[in-house]
Amino acid sequence: MTQVFLGMPAGGLGNLVETEPFPAAAHRELGNTQMRKNLRHATHTIRDKRLRVVGELPDWEQLRDAGSAIKNSAMFNLEERLLEFEKNFTARGGVVHWARDADEANTIVRDLIRETGSTEVVKVKSMATQEIGLNEYLETQGIEAFETDLAELIVQLGHDKPSHILVPAIHKNRTEVRDIFLKEMPDVDPALTDEPAKLAEAARKHLRAKFLSAKVAISGANFALADTGTLGVVESEGNGRMCLTLPETLITVMGIEKVLPHTDDIEVMMQLLPRSSTGERMNPYTSMWTGVTEDDGPQNVHIVLLDNGRSRVLSDSFGRSALNCIRCSACMNVCPVYERTGGHAYGSTYPGPIGAILSPLMTGIEVEKNNSLPYASSLCGACFDACPVKINIPEILVHLRGEDVDSQRDKHKIPTQMDLLMKGGSWVLGKGKNMKLVEKALPLGRLAAGKNKKIKKLPGIAAGWTQSRDIPAPPAQSFRDWWSAEKESK
Amino acid sequence: MRIALFATCIVDAMYPQTAKSTVKILERLGHEVIFPAGQACCGQMHMNSGYMPEALPVVENHVRAFDTDDYDVAVAPSGSCVASVKHQHAFLADRLGKPELKERATAVGKRTYELSQLLVDVLGITNAAEQLGSYFPETITYHPSCHGMRLLKLGDRQLDLLKTVGGITVNELPEADQCCGFGGTFSIKNPDVSSAMLDDKVNNICSTGASACAGGDASCLMHIGGGLSRTGAKPKTLHLADILASTMEETVAL
Amino acid sequence: MSAKDEILGRIRTALADAPQAPEVPRGYRTSSELDEEALIELLVDRLVDYKAGVDVIEESQIPQLVADKLAGASSVVTPQGLNPQWLSALPGTIARHVDAPGDRRSVAELDAISAVVTSSAVSIAESGTIILDGEPDQGRRAISLVPDHHVCIVPVSTVVQLLPEAMPRLTITRPLTWISGPSATSDIELERVEGVHGPRTLDVLLVRGM
Numbered sequence: 001m002t003q004v005f006l007g008m009p010a011g012g013l014g015n016l017v018e019t020e021p022f023p024a025a026a027h028r029e030l031g032n033t034q035m036r037k038n039l040r041h042a043t044h045t046i047r048d049k050r051l052r053v054v055g056e057l058p059d060w061e062q063l064r065d066a067g068s069a070i071k072n073s074a075m076f077n078l079e080e081r082l083l084e085f086e087k088n089f090t091a092r093g094g095v096v097h098w099a100r101d102a103d104e105a106n107t108i109v110r111d112l113i114r115e116t117g118s119t120e121v122v123k124v125k126s127m128a129t130q131e132i133g134l135n136e137y138l139e140t141q142g143i144e145a146f147e148t149d150l151a152e153l154i155v156q157l158g159h160d161k162p163s164h165i166l167v168p169a170i171h172k173n174r175t176e177v178r179d180i181f182l183k184e185m186p187d188v189d190p191a192l193t194d195e196p197a198k199l200a201e202a203a204r205k206h207l208r209a210k211f212l213s214a215k216v217a218i219s220g221a222n223f224a225l226a227d228t229g230t231l232g233v234v235e236s237e238g239n240g241r242m243c244l245t246l247p248e249t250l251i252t253v254m255g256i257e258k259v260l261p262h263t264d265d266i267e268v269m270m271q272l273l274p275r276s277s278t279g280e281r282m283n284p285y286t287s288m289w290t291g292v293t294e295d296d297g298p299q300n301v302h303i304v305l306l307d308n309g310r311s312r313v314l315s316d317s318f319g320r321s322a323l324n325c326i327r328c329s330a331c332m333n334v335c336p337v338y339e340r341t342g343g344h345a346y347g348s349t350y351p352g353p354i355g356a357i358l359s360p361l362m363t364g365i366e367v368e369k370n371n372s373l374p375y376a377s378s379l380c381g382a383c384f385d386a387c388p389v390k391i392n393i394p395e396i397l398v399h400l401r402g403e404d405v406d407s408q409r410d411k412h413k414i415p416t417q418m419d420l421l422m423k424g425g426s427w428v429l430g431k432g433k434n435m436k437l438v439e440k441a442l443p444l445g446r447l448a449a450g451k452n453k454k455i456k457k458l459p460g461i462a463a464g465w466t467q468s469r470d471i472p473a474p475p476a477q478s479f480r481d482w483w484s485a486e487k488e489s490k
Numbered sequence: 491m492r493i494a495l496f497a498t499c500i501v502d503a504m505y506p507q508t509a510k511s512t513v514k515i516l517e518r519l520g521h522e523v524i525f526p527a528g529q530a531c532c533g534q535m536h537m538n539s540g541y542m543p544e545a546l547p548v549v550e551n552h553v554r555a556f557d558t559d560d561y562d563v564a565v566a567p568s569g570s571c572v573a574s575v576k577h578q579h580a581f582l583a584d585r586l587g588k589p590e591l592k593e594r595a596t597a598v599g600k601r602t603y604e605l606s607q608l609l610v611d612v613l614g615i616t617n618a619a620e621q622l623g624s625y626f627p628e629t630i631t632y633h634p635s636c637h638g639m640r641l642l643k644l645g646d647r648q649l650d651l652l653k654t655v656g657g658i659t660v661n662e663l664p665e666a667d668q669c670c671g672f673g674g675t676f677s678i679k680n681p682d683v684s685s686a687m688l689d690d691k692v693n694n695i696c697s698t699g700a701s702a703c704a705g706g707d708a709s710c711l712m713h714i715g716g717g718l719s720r721t722g723a724k725p726k727t728l729h730l731a732d733i734l735a736s737t738m739e740e741t742v743a744l
Numbered sequence: 745m746s747a748k749d750e751i752l753g754r755i756r757t758a759l760a761d762a763p764q765a766p767e768v769p770r771g772y773r774t775s776s777e778l779d780e781e782a783l784i785e786l787l788v789d790r791l792v793d794y795k796a797g798v799d800v801i802e803e804s805q806i807p808q809l810v811a812d813k814l815a816g817a818s819s820v821v822t823p824q825g826l827n828p829q830w831l832s833a834l835p836g837t838i839a840r841h842v843d844a845p846g847d848r849r850s851v852a853e854l855d856a857i858s859a860v861v862t863s864s865a866v867s868i869a870e871s872g873t874i875i876l877d878g879e880p881d882q883g884r885r886a887i888s889l890v891p892d893h894h895v896c897i898v899p900v901s902t903v904v905q906l907l908p909e910a911m912p913r914l915t916i917t918r919p920l921t922w923i924s925g926p927s928a929t930s931d932i933e934l935e936r937v938e939g940v941h942g943p944r945t946l947d948v949l950l951v952r953g954m
């Protein structure tokens with residue numbers, strides 16, 4: 001069982017909460033047919049690509065086993081690994097900051113930017129800064145943050161919200177992207193077509209001057225090596241390289257779970273990650289830096305190590321492997337629920353199967369409507385199969401459903417329909433002879449089904465079932481009864 | 491061999507034919523089938539709905555009924571229930587801090603097989619027509635249920651058995667590996683998403699021109715069948731066991 | 745209590761059940777079975793797949809090939825440690841810049857330069873990845889980033905098949921840039937298109953006997 005945990009983030013959690021129950025959010029999103037078409041197209045494209053490049057490696061399963069063990073061993077010795085990282089990063093001229101929660105991380109970053117005198121920053125896509133709502137916060141502090149990743153740019157220009165951890169604008173198709181660019185990019189060519197290559201070129205032109213003049217950049221990190229103090233960013237477009245190389249000041253915000261014990265671990269992670277995320281053998285660019293390198297790249301280098309609920313996840317022995325996540329997005333790309341609802345339905349920065357476990361684990365199951373997230377799955381297991389670090393997402397979903405039910409027990413005095421159903425079911429299914437007794441009522445169900453042998457409408461919570469499905473008439477006799485009549489009497 | 495049948499609650503109460511078919515197939519091969527009378531349910535509905543304390547008596551009951559020396563192997567005509575017995579019972583015992591239950595549940599799980607697993611891996615069936623006398627002169631398609639495919643890694647065992655049934659035509663189901671949207675109480679708690687998944691499954695089945703969709707899990711088949719029935723679509727659903735039990739003399743009706 | 749102490753304290757409490765760190769099973773492939781020809785073929789295949797230009801050449805051909813690749817360029821920058829021989833066939837019409845310690849090209853200057861020629865540290869055939877590590881023949885990271893055309897020399901002796909084989913050849917604390925094809929994005933409908941912020945043209949000269 002989960003231990004009593006007192007490390008609840010004291011301040012703001014940032015963007016980790018579902019504010020309306022998932023079924024209601026899903027209902028709304030399902031009505032957006034254009035979004036569903038776009039998502040279906042994109043997720044099916046990436047599924048095929050992933051399978052092809054994963055299939056090329058004869059040792060994929062061994063890599064997954066290694067990846068899973070590496071992450072577990074990092075998490076189980078997290079304190080030592082973080083201290084080791086801090087020592088090495090500091091020794092090479094970097095500065096380490098620690099942030100208990102989103103609010104604290106935001107103020108640290110603001111103060112670091114203020115020290116440089118800059119009021120503008122360029123950003124390379126980072127889940128951690130998305131999670132803490134850094135851009136919104138900086139805006140209130142008079143600092144403008146420019147997203148430089150193409151999909152982030154589309155979201156930012158479109159005044160939209162990200163719906164995917166890797167491709168935040170996955171819910172938009174090329175024509176919609178073109179329309180956003182035409183409307184929101186000041187210097188855009190009015191004859192811009194919706195060809196992806198042309199759209200990419202428009203983004204290049206739009207951001208070029210920013211990159212070349214930026215004094216401060218903010219990044220996330222895909223990993224931190226404890227044994228050397230090295231940080232790595234995995235990207236495609238070169239916007240990462242621009243941010244990590246050209247400005248004078250580089251501030252990285254990274255969750256504490258991103259630390260890897262040994263340099264050699266990247267030989268595993270860098271095979272797992274690109275194949276699982278964009279379905280490429282390797283992403284176009286990966287940058288690694290260790291503190292400050294004299295005469296090459298930023299000379300003022302910081303990292304903010306962010307907790308924001310991660311230590312809470314660690315305290316749940318059934319849920320802690322969620323911290324192994326390397327944010328590849330494979331689980332959402334293969335998820336039949338995500339494919340239909342899109343990422344906005346999950347409320348939090350982290351959508352899809354990983355979000356359905358990570359958000360409630362980070363905040364606690366009782367925060368807002370996060371308790372509806374673990375039910376947003378048919379438990380088909382496609383996520384577990386795809387996960388490069390073998391996080392058993394379905395099992396953690398079930399575990400969190402248990403946490404939810406237990407937390408509700410004391411709350412409502414009158415049991416819900418589901419409570420009654422489960423209690424009754426527990427009695428019936430808890431003994432063969434109870435079941436035998438209840439099965440005597442099967443003919444009644446036959447009666448209810450009537451002549452065409454179909455039940456078309458059920459009351460209460462079961463109405464959801466009969467909204468689009470019939471139930472067949474039950475048989476006249478259960479198997480159990482048939483067996484005692486046929487086999488045991490002979 | 492002495493084989494203990496775990497009928498599963500849904501087959502026992504709603505689809506007794508499928509349990510009878512399972513018995514028929516195994517007896518045809520010369521094995522003795524027993525039905526441990528105390529059995530009821532694997533408990534996954536409770537566990538998957540988060541009702542762990544309520545699941546406990548159900549799981550304990552199953553372990554009690556099957557933790558005996560009275561049989562060699564146990565079989566169930568359901569990938570999902572077998573996956574629950576093999577994996578989820580130990581998980582529940584762990585979660586509720588019951589090491590003794592965990593040990594017994596794990597032992598029962600090791601001896602429990604899904605029907606196609608038993609037929610192919612233990613009993614060496616490679617040709618249903620020749621070895622089981624299976625005959626079913628219809629065009630079918632096949633939906634591989636998620637838990638059999640992903641948790642038990644059944645691969646093509648069920649499909650391969652179906653393909654070797656006499657008189658049968660098997661049309662490939664587009665997007666076969668996609669979940670039908672059942673997911674137990676998922677279909678009740680998230681009816682809209684579940685229905686959207688079911689719609690796609692129903693459309694894919696209809697596109698094959700088959701007169702029946704076969705599968706290895708009665709619950710998924712009930713879900714898919716309920717959707718087909720509601721839309722007035724022609725194809726029916728049929729359990730793998732019923733098709734394998736069907737013979738030239740006694741052909742199962744659609 | 746400082747944030748650091750508090751976070752580390754939370755971690756200690758969270759791990760009070762003292763889970764045992766597993767031994768990492770490293771059963772994946774760590775050594776190649778390919779001969780040199782197969783290795784070259786694999787790397788070429790991967791690079792071409794990601795829309796990089798590739799020529800497999802002898803060392804003596806480098807000056808000519810570099811000149812060919814830079815035919816349309818108006819200017820080129822090279823790191824100070826690059827073998828000057830390699831630029832010996834360049835026509836005088838192409839302005840040359842050298843980026844050297846104490847004599848750095850500014851970002852604005854780099855932006856006005858059309859191409860860059862560098863060497864490379866290690867390459868991984870299986871994934872089509874070329875790694876630059878900032879040695880004098882590769883230079884600062886900025887020079888291989890800002891110009892729009894990158895001509896990269898890859899000696900065959902620096903090519904391995906697998907990523908684990910590349911690891912012992914890397915000094916991880918140097919600033920590393922792993923390059924797999926020209927800059928690209930999959931952000932629109934998850935289809936890869938080449939050419940965003942990094943160099944839009946990548947030409948690789950794979951040199952035998954080096």
Ligand code: SF4
Nearest residue numbers: 325326328329331387
């Ligand atoms: S949970 Fe696994 S599959 Fe999902 S994003 Fe994380 S690492 Fe990838």
